[in-house]
Amino acid sequence: MDGIRGVELTPGPQATSDSDIEAFIRAKCGTSYHSAGTCRMGADDAAVVDTDARVKAVSGMRIVDGSIMPHVVTGNLNAPIMMMAEKTADRIKGRSLAPADAGYYRSPA
Ligand SMILES: Cc1cc2nc3c(=O)[nH]c(=O)nc-3n(C[C@H](O)[C@H](O)[C@H](O)COP(=O)(O)OP(=O)(O)OC[C@H]3O[C@@H](n4cnc5c(N)ncnc54)[C@H](O)[C@@H]3O)c2cc1C
Known part of the structure; x- marks a missing residue:
């Protein structure tokens, strides 16, 4: 790949330490409107x-939204x-539905 990949684009070759990388993540990281977990x-x-x-920690309360995704x-x-x-629900x-056996794509390991 070295011959065709070109230079590193992000965070760039100047980011060499953990703190450089952390600063990059803090500056550029976002949710893309898909907050979860x-x-x-x-x-x-x-x-x-x-x-x-x-x-x-609270009795009688459930959460059902994107925040509970592991x-x-x-x-x-x-x-x-x-x-x-x-x-x-x-x-x-x-009650629970019977398991479905619909096919799905599984990527090769
Ligand atoms: C701009 C944008 C584009 C998106 N595009 C897509 C897409 O194309 N495809 C896709 O799959 N996902 C998309 N998403 C992500 C998806 O919409 C969200 O992940 C999903 O709707 C989150 O569902 P939720 O139930 O966790 O939260 P929400 O849908 O945010 O529901 C939370 C609800 O709680 C209510 N609420 C908040 N506080 C209180 C309170 N104190 N009392 C009572 N009610 C309250 C709010 O009014 C809201 O109705 C997009 C999100 C955004 C913002």
């Missing part, structure tokens, strides 16, 4: 909501957030 779901102590979207998904957020809301009602 600030109250993440999980079974570990650091998670804010449990696997049924219940806020662990990881940022590899696509836009609207559809998975709607899916999470449908799924949690089913959990609240005590």
Whole structure:
């Protein structure tokens, strides 16, 4: 690749230290309007909501929005957030849909 890749564009060859890179991230990082994961779901102590979207530190409250995503998904957020809301509504009602067997693309490992 060295012969065809050209010079590093961002953050650029002048950024050589951790603090250079941190400064670049602080200056350039953004959400692209797809904020997620600030109250993440999980079974570990650091998670804010449990696997049924219940806020662990507050009784009787659930969060169902992009903030509970444990990881940022590899696509836009609207559809998975709607899916999470449908799924949690089913959990609240005590019902669950049968698993679907629709095909999907899985990238080769
Ligand atoms: C400009 C823009 C473009 C986008 N384009 C796309 C796209 O093309 N495709 C895609 O998949 N995603 C897109 N997204 C991302 C997607 O829209 C969001 O990730 C998603 O809507 C977030 O859903 P949410 O339920 O987490 O939050 P929101 O949709 O923000 O819902 C939060 C709701 O809570 C309400 N609320 C806030 N505070 C209170 C309060 N105190 N009391 C009561 N209600 C309150 C708000 O009014 C709002 O209705 C875009 C986002 C933006 C901003």
